[in-house]
Amino acid sequence: MQYHTTHRQSLLKAVILWISFTLVPLALSAQNFKLNNGEGEVKVTGTSTLHDWEEVAEQKSGTIVLDNTGELPKISSLKFTVESESLKSGKGTMDKNTYKALETKDHKEIVFELKSVKSISPVTSASNKYKAVATGSLTIAGSTNTIDLPFNLTIHEGKILLEGKKGLKMTDYKIEPPKALLGTITTGDEIEVHYNTVWK
Template sequence: MQSQFKKRPFSIKSVILLMTFGLIPIALAAQSYQISKGEGEVMVTGTSTLHDWEEVAEQKSGSIALDNTGELPKIKTLKFTVEAESLKSGKGAMDKNTYKALNTKKHKEIVFVLKNVKSVSPVVSSSDKYKVVATGDLTISGNTNTIDLPFNLTINGDKVLLKGKKALKMTDYGVEPPKALLGTITTGDEIEVHFNTVWK
């Protein structure tokens, strides 16, 4: 019996090599993409007692990892960040009120981090586009809520496109809607985030 066991020696080195080579296909299956800062757009729209408004994010960053080896792509990771003070409306006074409401001196970033993917379904008219509903944590002004984020995912060679929109309430994140002219102009609580982003 002892001689039989001696014929099958397994060293720690052999086990490590087997584990390493076994994990290589998994590592290669997921491909990582970084957001293209010079392409795409992220915009926030809303209303006020005076007029509708919009702000465009001039600084954004993020990464997404996809496994596209199966029938449907799998989103392994997704993180998206907007610099809060890069939101620009073209009106300096409005921007200052926005930064004050968001408390940007303390909370510099708006961040979405994926927790899980609820659904992925192909768009019938396209071979490379999918409808996705992702669940993740959205942090605004230091307050975090878990939300469902719907978007279209397009995989085009070395590019990935994410396009969608999401309605939010500022007060859900402890943000008081900005006011102007001694409170005579009030911003509506409801806003909508529109994103059309390119990842490479």
């Protein structure tokens, strides 16, 4: 009985050690990066019957979990958030109309969350730069759609750079394009989101 108990304990220890040595390298290979709000820029551009416009996001946050030990980097998670009322155009009236359209009292954040990486491939001119397309859910003003988000991914000196742009339609998120001056100025339905972000 003593022999069987000791043998069973030894076997259990061996299994625990094997699991530990197997999982530890996997844990070490995946790194967690956080968006640096102080660097880079996220802006939204669009048109109106009067002039083109842009709004810059002053408050943004996010995390990426990335494994760069293989031939191609693997992104296992990506979440990106912009505070709705941090979008600033430099014009108070326009900002108020934007916040009204986005219903910011009830929906304080714009959020993209990764579902899968559709494609990733190296850029031939640089060893640390890749073109990627991520499929994920984008939530604006309480409405969520699945979109493909294209970006260039650069890994450099402990940082990740994500750069790209994505066209969207406000009406796809049940947003009525803002109007001004009693409806004489109307914002175009199509907008473009430009992102140049730094993650550490």
